[in-house]
Amino acid sequence: MTQQASKQQSILTRLPFSMAFLPLAMEFADKGARGFGYGDREAGGLVLAVEELFSFYVRQAAGGSTVAIEMEDQSYRLALSISFRLANPDMRAFNLTWRVNPDSDESLDMLGPMIAARSVSSLRLDFGADERVALRLTRDRDYAPAGAVALPPPAAAAALHLADPSPDDLHHFAAMAVASGSPFLPPFLARPGMAADMLAAGHLDALLLLNGDWIVGGLLWRPLTDSCLELYGPYLFNEDAEDHALRLLLDEAVSRISRSRSRGLVRRQGPLAGHERFFDFLGELRLTGINGAAANATYYYRQLREESGGVVYCAGRLAAFLGEQYDRLCLPRQVRATSSGPTRLRDASALAVELEHPRSLAVIRPLCAGKDMAANLTAHLELLRGEGISNFIVEINTGRSEDVAFATALEETGFVPRLLIPDAGLGDLVIYDHCGPGVQP
């Protein structure tokens, strides 16, 4: 399968990296967003982010350097990147826990990136070769919630058939998924217009199950990382006593995905009866919802390519965990022990946090390692607990030494490795959860 992205529109500007060009950079973001048909809220968020990030980093940039700003309309969101060359960028301010000290000029300076991080839908930092830093921001379009739709009446399964949805079909299906009360709805499905636009943009694939003219089920998939797809569903609106509908959907979806560029397929929703035929069981995370009810996430995985092996360098508890998981999943990896962490660390580490309020969940990902990793993790836990978050996940990628460097700090702060997603990034993705305040793992 070749994922066909529809033709996207983008604009690009390259400016001298100096304060004199800040207004032009902001105007670029504003006029670009409006030109692509976005409203005040979406444009405003991006303009604010550009203002804050530009102002912050321009002070550290060498004289005579340039900044490139690119905006792409992906129809359901705007993607904006700001890239420049900078030695030793100070990433502390991307930590959610960064607090402004009004008595400190340096602290006040750091306020900008924090505001930027909070004014967009997502923010990612990429460190390239040659001291290049790329800040990648997205701002989702604002969509209306799902309206009321009817669910299909019970019917015999004999007449089931599969169909590729149009954006309108998917819009209707998303509204049905909401109406069915499924407890595992990704945000884009809860906003049917967003799902439809993502499908049209080629950022989402879907397959529907029909019985006559009724949509009776469906499933969706989209990239989780460059090498891994995430599957959502199957959502079934009728009884499926013999798993007939489930098999139809999953067999066809896996067949279509099997010749894509992805190496793996992950499903992170609730338990799936009869999963053995389709997936490897990776494990389960025990989550507590806002109302205190359990809302566990069961992780399944399926390789799409025959395994090609690999080597992971790590130590301590992480090494033991990886060894067990590789053995259980029959994954041919060599775990090579390292006696100590990286010898050269920055003073300050940085963490990115993605919040899912409906599940009271914070997903924490390392941006860069530093000497304060344990303290930084602890500070994040305290702040997030203070904001009412009760579930904490940390994802580290075994292919990134900056991530693996966090292993000891994670253990010290009460995080426990729970499961592993093979080939989900540069290497495998290890998911940690937290055993609770004051609880030793």
Place this chain on the structure above:
Amino acid sequence: MNLEALIPEYVRSFQAYLPSRPDHLLQEEYGVPLLHRLNNNENPLGPPPAAARVIAAFAPERAAVYPSGDSYDLRQALGSRFGVSPDRFLVGNGSCEVISSVIKAFCQPGDNIVTADKTFAVYEWVAEFSGIEARLAPLRDYAFDPQAMLDRIDGRTKILFVCNPNNPTGSYWTRQVLVDFLEKVGDNRIVVVDEAYREYVEDPEFPDAIELMERFPNVVAFRTFSKMYALAGLRSGYLAGTDAVVDVVRRTSVVYSVNVQAQQAALAALADDREHIAATRALVREAKTFLRGVCDYLALETVGGEGNYLMIQTPINDMLMYRRLMKRGMMVRSMTGFRYPGWIRVTLREMAVMELFAEALRKEIQAIRLTNKGMK
């Protein structure tokens, strides 16, 4: 350098095929002292005796001299063998090379080819990375569906690929089915009949595409020395077509691509294949009967017709089954890449290996069922 700007869109979106790592590395990674190859449909008997002697006697100084650029002697032998002019054969570095030559010869961007969705993937791959649309007709009852293929033809369809017998299902079209199909296709398109596994077929109703070329000049036959003739390591395959068709395909073929040892071994194999084919067929027959019995006993569904392979449905996903069997020293082919998730394909080999495989499979199935029972 802006490499992205240089890459055609159809290449940018194409995922390179990554072959398996060398056996010695796989053995190390999976911790097994020996790996039995049941993944590539190789013939465990090795080449026919005359070909084996040619390979053993190969003089090193011959390696310094270019081979015949167009496999001259081998084409003469093929002409004699099949009773047609040697000029109607093109020999390639395995049949994959001639697939590429045919597509390059007849297709340009905007054109399309038609084949099945669950068959040898190289027709589809070569088309896609050449900017040609591959239209895929679903199999029907595990076999190529003539009507579904006909339904996908339009004014830009240049080539139809029929894998006969089909890899991986082993199904095949009889002569009558193929003739009916050719009559409906008409003579404005090329029909490639890939007969890589034809020597395994014993049914007298199995068609001979080279013979059919006399009546249907748009037919092109693909054959290989990699399967029955056990010369996979030397890479040699060929196509046969009418003079006019071969004259066109020759323009997009690379000369000197078939090495001298491959040409000599193929030539010898052709001359000494009667007993070799009989022995191989007997081996496959015995292994197929045995493995089907094992799968029946284990209540595993199988699909297999002609060819030296059998598909087995697994109770867990095929990629995990592949890795579990690798840990037992058994290398099979997972079928996800063939769009058959939940199936593996097993090469039929000598009984000693089949018995080891059966034991490994039995242990795995038993362990899986115990685990599943425990979970319920």
